[in-house]
Amino acid sequence: KANRSFQEDDSVIDIGNGVKVGAENFMVCAGPCSVEDLDSTVELAIKLKDAGANSLRGGAFKPRTSPYSFQGLGVEGLKILNEAKKETGLPIVSELMGTDHLDTFVDMVDVIQIGARNMQNFDLLKALGQTNKPVYLKRGMSATIQEWLMSAEYIMAGGNNNVVLVERGIRTFETATRNTLDIQAVPVVQKESHLPIIVDPSHAAGVRYLIPSMAKAAVMAGANGLQIEVHEDPENAWSDGQQCLTPAEFKELMDTIKMLLEIE
Numbered sequence: 001k002a003n004r005s006f007q008e009d010d011s012v013i014d015i016g017n018g019v020k021v022g023a024e025n026f027m028v029c030a031g032p033c034s035v036e037d038l039d040s041t042v043e044l045a046i047k048l049k050d051a052g053a054n055s056l057r058g059g060a061f062k063p064r065t066s067p068y069s070f071q072g073l074g075v076e077g078l079k080i081l082n083e084a085k086k087e088t089g090l091p092i093v094s095e096l097m098g099t100d101h102l103d104t105f106v107d108m109v110d111v112i113q114i115g116a117r118n119m120q121n122f123d124l125l126k127a128l129g130q131t132n133k134p135v136y137l138k139r140g141m142s143a144t145i146q147e148w149l150m151s152a153e154y155i156m157a158g159g160n161n162n163v164v165l166v167e168r169g170i171r172t173f174e175t176a177t178r179n180t181l182d183i184q185a186v187p188v189v190q191k192e193s194h195l196p197i198i199v200d201p202s203h204a205a206g207v208r209y210l211i212p213s214m215a216k217a218a219v220m221a222g223a224n225g226l227q228i229e230v231h232e233d234p235e236n237a238w239s240d241g242q243q244c245l246t247p248a249e250f251k252e253l254m255d256t257i258k259m260l261l262e263i264e
C-alpha cells in the first residue's frame, strides 16, 4: 500500500486545524525535545508559530538511552501541549513508546510519533493500524529504506494510511556527528512511495551548528517538511539541549526556508 505502484499521486495527510503534509503542503514541526512546564511551552509555541512553524512537537514520554535520565512528564506533558494548542491553534505531535497509552494519545495528540527505537515494534505498529491517527514514523537507527517502508506497511495494512516518514539520520562509522543524515533517502522514498517524507536534522546531527545547513539541504532535496528541536534556553534544556536552536535562530532559519520553498 505504501508503494508508488499502488497510488501514483502523492499522499496528502491532514493533521488537523487546517494543516496538511504531502504534495505541495510543507510541514514545519518544531518544539522542545521534552515538554518541561506550562509557561515555557506556551511562550515557545507562540514564538514558533510567529516564525512560521505549523505544528508543535514536544516529548512527554521519552526514550532515553539511560534509565537515570529525565523520562518525560508523561500525561501531564500531553496536557501542557494541549494548552499550547489552545493558545496557538498549532496541532501537536508527541512520541508514544508502547501500546499502554495508545488510547490516551488518540484522544490527546494530533500526530503520534513513533521513535527510531520503536520503528520495528510490530505490535505497536499493528495497534496504530487500527486507529486513523496520523503517525510520524521515524527511521530506525540502522534500518534500510526498505525495512522502514515495510514498517509503514504494517500500519497501513491495518487500514490506517495516514503515515508520514521521518528521516532522522542513521548510524554509521562516522563519529563527528551523532548520526549520518541520509539526504538521499528523500528522493529514494519519493520514488518508491507516495507517502510524505520529512527530515529531522536535529537528531541526525546531534549538534546545533549543522541544523541550518542540513535543513536547507532537505528542502532542496524535495522533502515534504522539517522537524526541528527548539528551546528558549538550550544550555539548560532537560534533554537534547546541544542540538536545540534558540527561537531567534529558528526564526532566521525559517526566513531562509520560506525563500527556498519559493524557488523550489
Ligand code: PEP
Pocket: 033, 059, 063, 114, 115, 116, 117, 138, 168, 203
Ligand atoms: C525525539 O524525536 O525526541 C527522538 C527521541 O527521536 P529519535 O526517535 O529519532 O531518536
Ligand code: MN
Pocket: 033, 034, 203, 229, 239, 240
Ligand atoms: Mn530529542
